Amino acid sequence: MDSALIPEGAKRCAFPKFAVGIAIVGAVVLWGVYAMLLCWFKGLNQTNMNDNYGFALWIWADLAVIAVGGGAFFTGLLKYIFKVDELKNIINFAVIIGFICYSSALLILAIDIGQPLRGWFIFWHANVHSMLTEVAFCLSCYFAVLTIEFIPNILENRQANKIPFFHHLAHNMHGVMAIFAATGAFLSFFHQGSLGGVAGVMYGRPFAVREGLLIWPWTFFLFTWSAAAFGPCFTLLVTKITETITGKKLVKDNVVHLLAKISGWMIFTYIIAKIIDTIYWAMVTAPGLGFDISRFYSDNSFYGYWILLTEIVICGVIPGLLLIMKSTRENPALRLVAIILGVIGVCLNRWVMVLQIMAIPVMSFDTWALYIPSWQEVATTVLPVAYGIILIAVTYRYLPVFPQEKELNSVEPAAETK
Amino acid sequence: MKVDRRSFLGLGLGAVAGFSVSPVLLKLTDDSSIWTQNWPWTPVPVDGEVSYENSVCSLCPGSCGISVRKIDDRPVKIEGLDEYPINNGGACLHGISGLQYLYDPARVKSPLKKNGDKFEEISWDDAISVIAGKLNDIRTAGSPEKFVCIADKDRGSVPELFKRFLKTFGSSNFYTMPGFESYLKLTAEAMHGKGMTIGFDLENSDFVLSFGAGIIEGWGSPVSCFKANASRKEREAKLYQIEPRLSNTAAGADKWLPIKPGTEADLALGICSFILKHNLYAATAAVRFKGGLNKFAAQLQNDYSLSKTSEITGIKESEIEEIATLFAKAKMPIAVFGKGKGDASQSLKEFIAVQTLNCLMDNINKKGGVFIQPVKTYLEFPEETLDDVAKEGNEKPRLGQYVHDLFEKINTSSQPVVDTLFVYQSNPCYALHDTKTIKQAVGKIPFVVSFSSFLDETAKEADIILPVHTFIERLEDVPSGAGLSKTVVGLSKPVVKPVFNTKLPGDILLLLAKALDGTVAENFAWESYDECLETVAKNIWDSLFQDGYAILEEGVPEESVEVNVAFLTGNPSSIQATGDGELMLIPIDNMRLPSAAPAASPFSIKTVSDEVLKGRDTVVEINPKTAKGLKNYDYVALTTPVGTAKVMIHLNEGIMPGVVGMVKGLGHSFDNKYVSNKGVNINELIGPVIEPGSGLDAAFGVKAKISKA
């Protein structure tokens, strides 16, 4: 039915099966869109946020998708600037994942703000001293970069590529992609960092505040670093999931091993920096403001030291080591464990840097504030996930995303699974 | 085909690109944001010329001067009036919220007549003629005493007009709701003679011993008390607070002495006993006591030894000794009575016992002491002319001494004892103990007329509601009382034209009187209430009109006062709470919640802590020791002999173990969603306990049980 659009030589499931799958996920999207419309038309009273929890589930989701979407810029940086050529076999997919993550992030922001129709004031009336301004500018620009990086892949669709202009455009864009990637890396560095800065500059919040370099608190650098470190984990994880669902091998092991190794070393170095930062904050910064760190992890029913331990050791040190060591890295099961832990780790870090900050009382007579998101918040947070699944399914079906797919699957006629 | 599709595509893309670079998008973006800045459903207040008008607040007995800021003819803000002799600039939250009463969703917008379960609007003429017809029937039937009136207070021209109306009609059944002022008069009358009243010179006293008086909880004239309290710091005056719970007054006091609920009178007598025993009383005091002090002293030594007092009250002997000594040694000590706001149920024994302390120190009619003097009158009404029906009716005995007796009588009599009831600006169906029986009694009365601004619990039971102006729309004299050291009459002025089809209560009475048979009408010969007020208040009218107030009495009174403690020597027993629960439920007076009428405003409800009201639930206080595993905001069923309520728990270290504290002023059930249907009315859980000797409802609490709900 749609065979004219499917890449030449690739095997895809039957269209009805594909359509049913999309419809199921599409229902989830509709649920999310309904919640989104509620938030837009009735206002943010649809959420369970409150004046203590001005930042809540959405901002966590926002930070988390941007962190895991960091695989796009880091892989691009390695491929185009550091000329790690093997990564060309996964860069398309990394870009698509990045595109999904960043478009989701922008959508979430558009729902999160109280006056969406005035959202553009952040650009128009920019306060250049605000980390959030930096986030908005770099995020939007980098999304433009991702779109530019995504376009050639779209134009390589069998039908689109037949149009000479599109063919040439894709070709030319490939030619100058290094410049775009460099700009993207520059922008990414700043917006990943400034997202970290958002927390680090809040000097009214002893749990969040960090000392730093010039105007940038240490969280600035930690966020960039962690996004570069854990982003590839997410790329690998989504690749693995896609491979499992399609029942096909899509990327050669050597490429996966290489990216896993780079990620491992990045995680390892990041976690050392994070541990140093945590120790300095716990021993110097917070006590200097009158806070013993036990204040941040006690007297409430949820946040305990377990969260610190999980983030740093279980989801930081362990995946780092697993990916550094050749034997564990090349063991598919352990590698999978490592990348899953890694993705959880970075998401947990973003959780802590958004929700735990809001939960902790600062005034001595204030109390812990815990909150449970409303269904509207959950639905709008699930929305990007569903949208991402659809976009991956569509691009996988119609675009030559994995250059090695044909080679890896030419031996036998592949089973027709989606 | 191919070419077509391509050109179509190109055209489409071109159109999109063209649209994107055209100013249309930019303009739409800009316009949409401007729209959000001017949403038509967000009100834009109209600007205009600013002016200020002075008036007097009559929401509570405090009678503070207020300044109303207006934009053209719209009042927009109420503030305390600078230089006003009572509050000098300050204001309480209810006064400041005053404008919310003006536009209250529960206001009665025009006269209403009950038809079945519903109210229907009627015209003023119809309302007056229906009521007059009913009243004429009573007179024709020869039982004018079956016409009864309940008002919020008994001073001022409007209560006087009601009394006059009743008297010329032929009934002596005029009742007021329990209030601090009436208790002051009652106490003064029992101890110092008829027509006397009591005021406290708190701002000049150096030691205040308060027996549960919520000096900063709305007791007396609230703002005046706040000021006296605040100046303690500079004056180095002390405040010792005796009550079972760490109220705000207790928290602000120099010392808080937790006492077993209901034993305040015993403590006061114990202190008297100690002072007498150790000859710490003023030498000049003895001569004032009628019949001398010896017999009284002997009786106290016997009944109130230190150890016995300590046992009864739960206060250590050393502490009783300490406060007695401090009180006696102070230059100008005052002992004050009237638990909480001083209104609602109180015990005369307690008042007299505490006042005896003042008398023993002989701080009577001295600066910084207690002022005892005759109630100042300022209104001169022409002599009534009574016809035979009226004369006969006035001869008949009153149905009861106090308002609760009246309802008791209605409920217990097999014959209808009341034919027509006027309720003026008070809410007995909410504010009296055991509201269920009150409502039952009101239900038994054939014809009930409510003079009210709001469709409150009592108005809802009425057959006809006559809507009256709110205080801000009114012309009226507002005499102060409430235990102040001076007597000021303020003039409430209409600062805004009536918002709804309402009238002045005085004007309504004039209309009614004119429609009545007999000599009633000729006793109300004024053209209007305005004319009436100017005539009857002629002695102070100039000052009232020009300054907005007139001071009737200021400074230290010169009266020499006798002291009579006969009530105490009669050896009355102290009040015991009813019920058999192991806990004692006591009411809490909270400054941010009016305990009776009018109900809270949306603003004042908004300020109420979530340790008092949570969602739709009342939160009661108990000591963690009493909690037995209950946690904050656990639901419990609170059961008393009178009723059961589902409430939440708040653990408070500031309340005595074994005591449950529940706020007054919640649990309203009228049509104002911001204020009503929130929490429980404590009066549904407490029943009246009549004090022997005084006949007062003196219930200070009730025994209760809690069980996890």
Next chain:
Amino acid sequence: MFPFNFEWAWDIGHAIFFGGFWYAISILGAGMTYCVLKAAYDTLKDGGGSHH
């Protein structure tokens, strides 16, 4: 974001921030313009559409 916005200031903060921003925008804009123009040129050079 532009010098004519009233909160704009000619200070170091604005210079760095908007310098970086406009620089990035220029690169992206120039890069894409180049790609599109070059693609149009290449297409015309190929001879108008029959690219099979």
Next chain:
Amino acid sequence: MNKIENKAHKFGMVIDLDKCTGCGSCMVSCMSENNVPFKEDESNKKDSITWMRVYKLTNGKSFPDTEIVYLPRPCQHCGGKGDHGHSPCVSVCPATATDYGYDTGIVSQIYTRCFGCRYCMGACPYHARYFNWWDPKWPEGMEKYLSPDVSPRMRGVVEKCSFCFHRYQAAKDKAYYDGRDDIEEDEYQTACTTACPSGAIVFGDLNNPAHRVHEIVKPDPHPWPNNPNVVGKSRNPNVFRLLERLGTNPKVYYLSEREWVRKAGDNYLDGEWDKIKNHHGSESHG
């Protein structure tokens, strides 16, 4: 430059917690003055707009040694680290919707500019900022009492105490009309100050030695030796600020003779309070 600096006001207040009774007049006066809306249920204090909020503090002791104190908390109008005007909230607002007035020391909020990102709320440790989760609605007719001096806020924006800035403007206009250069102390007073029946709130110019607030606070013009971010520490041993150690430099000071109350104003490590409690501004300038 110098001349402008000399003329700059620094409005602030000192609240005597020993006088505060927790009566709520300040809260209501503020709501009425500033057209603050109300809704059916205001018992969830985490979404209840109260520019002036009165906190209840306890000394944590059990019966009968419990003590309580009320602490009114308006916006603290922070001067930020080193009192340079970079308040925690102002410095983070992405759209310049909240600003620091260098001539008044007042932190303003421009409702029509705010797009509701709520970053400022996260940055404020005092919970002084409130979000309009709902459209403001008044019962029919009640919108007639709204004051034209302060525009009602639309849904989706952040609002907070402005130190009744409109009263400052009105006072300045009047002074200008009368041909005076500057306003008198009593010409500009906030709604909470004038309403307080206990006179617990004193408001004025912290830069003006003749003003009562300056007399009570005696602000130290020099940075605190213990923490150079802290400027304007009071040299009155009974005066403290909330979370002073964070370097937010609030312009709202509190006064109490009770030590536990002063200690509750900030956070201290175990044993630290006893070492720190007697540092009141730089001694050399006392």
